[in-house]
Amino acid sequence: GNSVTQMEGPVTLSEEAFLTINCTYTATGYPSLFWYVQYPGEGLQLLLKATKADDKGSNKGFEATYRKETTSFHLEKGSVQVSDSAVYFCALFSGGYNKLIFGAGTRLAVHP
């Protein structure tokens, strides 16, 4: 079945450090891929998405490239801020079931 695997957290970084959160997926066909972010005390919100191979999603300085050959969608940011501290979820949408399959989430803590 379809599944998403994320690197375990927490990830702890200093401000202005480079961020990578790994995400790989298993799915039939060509799923759309998403990154959601959850700030403390809030619901999840869409950060970025990519709908086909080699697409790059970007938002708020975050980027992720849909790599079909490695079935990956790693999240990156060149310089993190304290305000980026949150839980990040990778997800896929496989169309037929009209629902998102979420990874376990990766907690990011950024210190000044």
Added chain:
Amino acid sequence: DAGVIQSPRHEVTEMGQEVTLRCKPISGHNSLFWYRQTMMRGLELLIYFNNNVPIDDSGMPEDRFSAKMPNASFSTLKIQPSEPRDSAVYFCASSLRREGGNEQFFGPGTRLTVL
């Protein structure tokens, strides 16, 4: 436009009591999802509806849980009787089903504590 609205935001109840959580999806959306989030189990999909019809309730933990969507603008998740292990944050999300992937819009959640 208002986002997904959930009520109450916080609920504290005693074991054995009935709990009803409410959700108003974004107007025009035709899919609605109920999730539960805990530290131990993470984010779990409980049930989802398309056009007010329950499509997949395989995530509902047991018969104590039930969900309804009487119309396109309202859904409830009921727990009867509640137990301490039901303590969690419950999220409702809605989306518009379309090609290319559905962005789900999440509500702020209801934090449930069962004593």
